[in-house]
Amino acid sequence: MAKLLGASTWEAELYEHLTTHEAAEGAMLAEYREVAAASSSKAFQYLSNLIIEDEIRHHRIFRDLAAALKSEVEVDPEEPDVPNIGTWGHDAVTVLRLTETLLGHERDDAKELRRLSSELKGLKQESLWQLLVKLMEMDTAKHIEILKFVKRNARKALKQDS
Numbered sequence: 001m002a003k004l005l006g007a008s009t010w011e012a013e014l015y016e017h018l019t020t021h022e023a024a025e026g027a028m029l030a031e032y033r034e035v036a037a038a039s040s041s042k043a044f045q046y047l048s049n050l051i052i053e054d055e056i057r058h059h060r061i062f063r064d065l066a067a068a069l070k071s072e073v074e075v076d077p078e079e080p081d082v083p084n085i086g087t088w089g090h091d092a093v094t095v096l097r098l099t100e101t102l103l104g105h106e107r108d109d110a111k112e113l114r115r116l117s118s119e120l121k122g123l124k125q126e127s128l129w130q131l132l133v134k135l136m137e138m139d140t141a142k143h144i145e146i147l148k149f150v151k152r153n154a155r156k157a158l159k160q161d162s
Ligand SMILES: [Fe+2]
Pocket: 025, 054, 055, 058
């Protein structure tokens, strides 16, 4: 495994965690792909593919985090794969405005999904549908989390400016 030049113990350990976890995510991804291909169940393949999409992203995020840590420790002048918060492109006002609009839409979306979810409770038989709507609700919660993070930080940037 690649070592970090000039890293503190804490940084070296964190780097190790990130890179081993990245490898584990990669192995899990391969496992899901095999399992999905081995089964003749369309439902199982469909659900495994949903997980595979997430695992591809997890694998990438771990790689980005490790690369970002490496470029910070080695004082690489290039922008890391995980960007610094910075000044929101010197335009925190626009970022804040866009974020508030998006947050509103996501919250509407969350309500809509909740309604859909209770409608689906009327279905006699359990199907993948209920699960898929529930997963979308979870995704929406994630999107709201991202936007709240941006909003909080863009506000902070504006305060520091004024
Ligand atoms: Fe994962």
